Amino acid sequence: MGRPPCCDKVGIKKGPWTPEEDIVLVSYIQEHGPGNWRSVPTNTGLLRCSKSCRLRWTNYLRPGIKRGNFTPHEEGMIIHLQALLGNKWAAIASYLPQRTDNDIKNYWNTHLKKKLKKLQSAMDPHHLPSSDSTTTSIHHQFVSKSSCFKTNRERINLDMIMINNNNLSPYNNSSLSTTTYASSTENISRLLEGWMRSSSPNNPEKVVPQNNNDFNKVSNSMGMPTTFDQSSYQTKAEHDHNYEAAWEKSSCDSMHENNGSDHDELLAVVEGHVVENKAHVVTMQEKNVKQRSCDHQNSVTPPLSFLEKWLWDESFGHVQEMMDLSSMF
């Protein structure tokens, strides 16, 4: 016989998570840490399957997740890594701190695919679009050294590097110390605010805080930072803009990000790409060395591989190429 099932399939709730459920889940994880998902529904009383709990945590509630617009730098990274790795969203996400694989996947499907198709048709007007051609074509057009990865073996080599470099990811288990869980209350805070915004009397199931004080009460009961005063904004756009600003300001991760979208700003970001990424990798290595030294004394993080350096350098070159082309639109 195998293991007993993680949860009873009968009476499992589906659909969007409510703030109440989120609070229960976050509270539990703050106390016990992520993992052992099969015990979460039982121990919390949540009418969700363990998979749903894990997904909610990893894609939304986990600390350090950045939401909102992707920077040109992030865009370039995704395009390049997708060309190299294919639709390995988890692997790509490991190179983009603060972004979830789901977010990257969504962004690729809704934004970048179209963008690249546009570019592709501009570069090759006679090309007949097809579902699989985009990636292949982009691969040829933007990865000038793609011959380096023509064989499966070489692709596996890169995967090995990716696996190795997962140690650099803030998302791997070793670097998620329990002290960081507190910041997930910010996610809850944000969620509650968005939920209030979208709540309507037509949905009687939701227990909507009636005013900002109620919201703050809920937040304070969670020990949340209530850094955003939503009462003074006239329009939704103004509200959203200021909320995003407050959110960005209160973000737990201080890694430098540039949200500018105009061309000059974009190029500036791209030009700083290599340095920034190398600096980031070094920082993450330092973090991991510190973390590991707690877990396993005297362990050493491997240095940057030649191939990884190549990846960054290539990324810089191709992204700049992309930017030159994108100025056509």
Add this chain to the structure above:
DNA sequence: AAATTCAGCAACCGCCGATTT
């Protein structure tokens, strides 16, 4: 102003390798 279409994204589904009993 109402109806329709489009776009974005959270969450579900199904598959697969790892793990447990």
Add this chain to the structure above:
DNA sequence: TAAATCGGCGGTTGCTGAATT
């Protein structure tokens, strides 16, 4: 060793708000 679930991943769906007609 076999059988069953877990955990993780990528593909897809369906809901909601925005944009367009």
